[in-house]
Amino acid sequence: MPVQVRPRADYSNLMxxxxxxxxxxxxxxxxxxxxxxxxxxRENGVAAMVQIAAHVDSYEYSRSLSHSPTPVPVFYTIGMHPGEAHESDTSAGIHFAREHKDDPKFIGIGEIGLEYYYAKEHAQIQKKVFREYLDLAAELGKPVVIHSRDAFEDTLSILESYQNDINILIHCFTGDREQMEEYMKRGFYISFSGILTFKNAKAIQEAALHTPLDKILIETDAPFLAPSPMRGKTNQPAYLWHTFEYLAKLRNLPVDEISLTLVENTLAFYGIPFLP
Ligand SMILES: [Zn+2]
Known part of the structure; x- marks a missing residue:
C-alpha cells in the first residue's frame, strides 16, 4: 500500500x-x-522530480534513471557537493556534464557551493571547485543549484560575477529575511525544504512569508530533512506534500493557485519546456 499524505480529496488534482x-x-x-x-x-501529486547527482557515483545512475520508465518523470543535475570536494575527483562531473550536455533530461549544475559547517578547513578547495562548476554552467548555459551552509558572505561574493549570466537557486534555504532579501536583489530563486515546517524555524518561516512568490521553489532533499509530522523518518518525495501545505497556509493562498505557481517557477528556473 502506498503512503497517503494528501489529507483532503479536493486536493486530488494538484501537482x-x-x-x-x-x-x-x-x-x-x-x-x-x-x-x-x-x-x-505519484499518489501524492508529485508530477516530476529533480534528481541531484552531486557525487561521482551518482552521475551515471541519475542519467540512466532519468531515461527509465519511472511512474514519475525524473530530470537530473550534475554537480560536486562542497562537503566532499576535497576528497573527490572533481573533474569527473565536468567531463560527464560536457559529454551529456545535450541530454534533455540533464537540466542543471549542482549541487555546488560552500559547506563551512562540516568542512571549513577545506574552504580554499571548495571555492576553487565552486568556481570551476560555475564556469561550467556558464559554458553549457545551464542553471545552478547552490548548497551554502554557514557561508553566506563568501557564497554571495563568488556568485556576484555570475548572477547576470546564470539562473541561480539557493537550495534548502536556512537564512533569515535579510539574507533572503539580499538574494532577491540579485535575482536568485530560493527553495524551502522540510525545515520550513519545524517549530523552531521561525526565521526561515518569516523569510518564506515575504519571499516574492515567483522566486520560491520547494524540495524534499530526501532522504534528509523530512518535514513535520514525518520529522526523523527517512524523507521521500511523497512527503513534499507537508512542506507544500505548510507554505500554502503560511501565505494564506488557495492551494491550487500556489501549486501552479510553484510548478511554473520550477519549470522556469530549470528551463524545462514541458513535463513528459
Ligand atoms: Zn541535496
Missing amino acids: IIDSHTHIDITLESAPELKDTLFINA
Missing part, C-alpha cells in the same frame, strides 16, 4: 514538483522503499 531529491541515497538508507518510492510520489 507539485520535488525540485531537489537524492533517490539513490534514499534507497540506500531505506531499501524497503525500492518498490514504493515512485508510486508514493
Whole structure:
C-alpha cells in the first residue's frame, strides 16, 4: 500500500514538483522503499522530480534513471557537493556534464557551493571547485543549484560575477529575511525544504512569508530533512506534500493557485519546456 499524505480529496488534482531529491541515497538508507518510492510520489501529486547527482557515483545512475520508465518523470543535475570536494575527483562531473550536455533530461549544475559547517578547513578547495562548476554552467548555459551552509558572505561574493549570466537557486534555504532579501536583489530563486515546517524555524518561516512568490521553489532533499509530522523518518518525495501545505497556509493562498505557481517557477528556473 502506498503512503497517503494528501489529507483532503479536493486536493486530488494538484501537482507539485520535488525540485531537489537524492533517490539513490534514499534507497540506500531505506531499501524497503525500492518498490514504493515512485508510486508514493505519484499518489501524492508529485508530477516530476529533480534528481541531484552531486557525487561521482551518482552521475551515471541519475542519467540512466532519468531515461527509465519511472511512474514519475525524473530530470537530473550534475554537480560536486562542497562537503566532499576535497576528497573527490572533481573533474569527473565536468567531463560527464560536457559529454551529456545535450541530454534533455540533464537540466542543471549542482549541487555546488560552500559547506563551512562540516568542512571549513577545506574552504580554499571548495571555492576553487565552486568556481570551476560555475564556469561550467556558464559554458553549457545551464542553471545552478547552490548548497551554502554557514557561508553566506563568501557564497554571495563568488556568485556576484555570475548572477547576470546564470539562473541561480539557493537550495534548502536556512537564512533569515535579510539574507533572503539580499538574494532577491540579485535575482536568485530560493527553495524551502522540510525545515520550513519545524517549530523552531521561525526565521526561515518569516523569510518564506515575504519571499516574492515567483522566486520560491520547494524540495524534499530526501532522504534528509523530512518535514513535520514525518520529522526523523527517512524523507521521500511523497512527503513534499507537508512542506507544500505548510507554505500554502503560511501565505494564506488557495492551494491550487500556489501549486501552479510553484510548478511554473520550477519549470522556469530549470528551463524545462514541458513535463513528459
Ligand atoms: Zn541535496
